[in-house]
Amino acid sequence: MIKKRLQECLEQCFNQGIRQGLWSDAARNSYAVEIPKHEGQGDYATNMAMVISGREKKAGNKKINPRQIAEQLVELLDAHSELFAEIKIAGPGFINFFMNPAVWQAVLPIVCAAGESFGLVSEKNNKRVLVEFVSANPTGPLSIGHGRQAVLGDTISRLLEAAGYEVEREYYYNDAGRQMRVLGESVRARYLELLDLPAQFPEDGYQGEYIYDIAGELIAEQGDKLKDVTDVTPFKEQAERAIFKDINATLERLGIHFDRYYNEHTLYEEGLIDDVVARLRAKGLVYEKDNAVWFKTTEFGQNQDRVIIKSSGEPTYRLPDIAYHREKFKRGYDWMVDIFGADHIATVPDVLAGVKALGYDETRVTVILHQFVTLMRDGKQVKMSTRKANFITVDELLDEVGQDVMRFFFLMRKADSQLEFDLDLATEQSKDNPVFYVQYGHARLASILRKADEQGQGPGKISDVDLGLLTQPEEENILKAIAGYPALVQQAAHDLAPHRIVFYLQELAGLFHSYYNKHRFISEDRKLTMARLQLSRGLRIVLGNGLRLLGMTAPDSM
RNA sequence: GCACCCAUAGCUCAGCUGGAUAGAGCAACGGACUUCUAAUCCGUAGGCCGCAGGUUCGAAUCCUGCUGGGUGUACCA
Known part of the structure; x- marks a missing residue:
């Protein structure tokens, strides 16, 4: 400011x-x-x-x-x-x-007056932004990678809201296609197995325990009525319901809510897939070869054209992806942010080429590709394999570390970097754990204010306090840091970089802890006490606002 | 082969549209608890910013090449 x-x-x-x-x-x-x-x-x-x-x-x-x-x-x-x-x-x-030192001291009344809204822009910018993230198909519980994406997407959304955008969070999924068919077959096989009937488990089936749970539910609801049903639909539908319920429960535990779930299916039902092909064809950007339909992505700087409809008549993944993004454009957003795992990099140029070909301004789409998470336990990497369902789910991790630690750790690195999640550190309730370091700062501040209150030294009206007494270099540094918070939030929002908030909070907590060990807030000097209590109020507000901005709690005692 | 990401202290990582002498935490070593919460603090040590060129007043940051690691490169998503 x-x-x-x-x-x-x-x-x-x-x-x-x-x-x-x-x-x-x-x-x-x-x-x-x-x-x-x-x-x-x-x-x-x-x-x-x-x-x-x-x-x-x-x-x-x-x-x-x-x-x-x-x-x-x-x-x-x-x-x-x-x-x-x-x-x-x-x-x-x-x-x-x-x-002039008075310039810094003058920030405190502003912070205290603004309270929880300090750091948020005062006026909306009237821009709508769509943030798409998670977008996991309902084939199994959320993995750690999804977890990082979920936290990243939600926190980016919060940042954009703080910067005055009107944000919508959207989850795009597909409950059709081969993967879901295999899922249905997997459930059917487990269903028969649980009934002690002969079953053939698909070669590339989903091996997770949760498939048994779903099959068990089916038995509980319908007994063996489905034993002769060869159509996988009822199995698939049961699985989809159960898994989505599970995914949503996990997201709920993380405090994440979506405004909309967009089913890829809609694109087919409304003829939007065919429409995209027709439009591209009209522009001469599509041709047939080897019984397949190709999109001339070479016209957009790529080194080869891409198939959008297979010879079987089925679209490849890029076609619905393009159609979906076109729908986003049609809804008129000023900005569209996609958050994908690094393994989805291949679709990005295709989608951007697609929307550009359809006449839209592809620079309004920003794609954040986040790198993977490696889980460390006892100093060693925990090996995970999705196919064998030998992976740690977000739910299990939450059981172990809790939501605050999980959010903080997933945000500690910029999206571009691979993230090493140290389980030993995350579960440690000590000074080494940065989550506790920051939260402890907040709790300590709350404690000071409580103590002052008990002694009848409530902070009182800030206008009665002589803030000119805050002349220690440590005090000035804290005031400077506080004054810089709003600009930091704006910058982090602009750059879609929540990790900046994480680093800031660690630094601010550090300034406070250091000050705490050197100076006393509550002392015999009444005027000085009053001034320092205002400082602690300001600190507590900023620390609390920052934590909440990351979707974390700001405890008053620990 | 090609595309994208990464490479900074022993380890994990910051470094904002190029800026002045390179930053934090952890680990190592030495200190501080009759005090508002020691889940804290203070101090010491630690670096050809992967390598080589280029752009300019000025480069960890931008460009090119190389090396090493990750991901992708399907008529899978």
Whole structure:
């Protein structure tokens, strides 16, 4: 929030410089305001002078020395002197800003007034965004990989909501096709097996225990009435119902709710698949070869064309994927975010080529491909095989670590990185476990405020408190961190990068724990106590808001 | 073979549209509990940012090539 004010000041000075003929417009939107890494370089720094200098040269205007530009800028900034304690020109032409301490202290009343809404944009941006994630077909319980995706998708959705978007969460699935047929056959085989009848388990069948459970339910409901039924439909339908129920229960445990479930089937029923083919054909982007229908993806930069309808007449997966995305476009979203596992990378270029071919702006789709999760136990990787159903489900992991730990761990790495989930660390209730580190910070703050209250030293009205007493360097650092929270949320939303929030919270908790060990909140000095209690309120609000933004709880005691 | 992702401290990883002297946690070593919760804190040590070029005032960050790992490359999804 302070950074934003500074940016506005600089923008004004930049414009003023243009009016005074000091430089041209060439550097607009190219310069940066950032927080310097090193002590002595101020609270903020800008490279504006160097960027102006560089752009002038590039634009063929006369080259101006960056340090000279910096001096001119500093002069212009004099009009905003109330913000700054000092402004320095350093190095090749950086301008370092040392803010007036009162600027930092002034954030506390704002935080306390905003409470739970601190960090959320105050106005909606009137943009609709669709986030598609999980999208697992109902063939079995959610695996760890789905878990990462579920948490990632939901948290990205929360971030976008915090940034003012109107967000819809959508789950796309397919209950037709070969996989589901095999699932039905698997259930049928287990059903017969449980009835002690001869059964042939399909070669590539689903071997998980849950298939027995589903078969058992069928027996409980219908006895052996289905023993001579060769059609797999009733088995398949039973399986789908049971598995979806299971998946939803798991998502519920994670606190994840979808606004819509879109069944691929709809695309067929409404003729949307055929329509896509017809439109592509009309544009000359489709041809027949070897009894199959091909889409000219080479026209879109790929190195080979792709089959969209097999010689059997069945579409390949890319055709409904394209049709589905076209439906998203038709619904008029400003932005569509797809979250897929890295194994789905092959469909991405096809889908984007498809929507582009149909006349839509494919840049409105952002695909997040997340890498896989490896589970570590006792320092060794836990081997998993989906086919043999020898994998750990999200449900089992939840039993072991709980929702807060699971969400936090799944968000600790950026999507691009493979994620190592250390079960030993996750189950440890100690300082090494970052989840507890952050939550403990929140609980400690709550405890301080409780204690003060018990002693009749409630924080009182913030307007009566002299925040100018918060002069310790640790206090200033905490205030700075708090002030940076809203911008961080916006940036994380823009970049679809929830891990930034995770890192921020660890850092903020660290600042607090460190401060706690050095200074006392509650002391004999009543005025100082009041000021520090406001600080603890502000800290608690930001820590709590951050945790909730990640879908976690913020405990008041631990 | 081709496409995408990754490569930063012993380990796990940050590093925001290129910025100034490279960051955190863990592990190692040494310290702090009559105190508002020690589930905490303080200190020490640890690096040709995979390799080689290029772009420029300036590169861990952008481009090219190479090496090593992951994923995909089907008329499977």
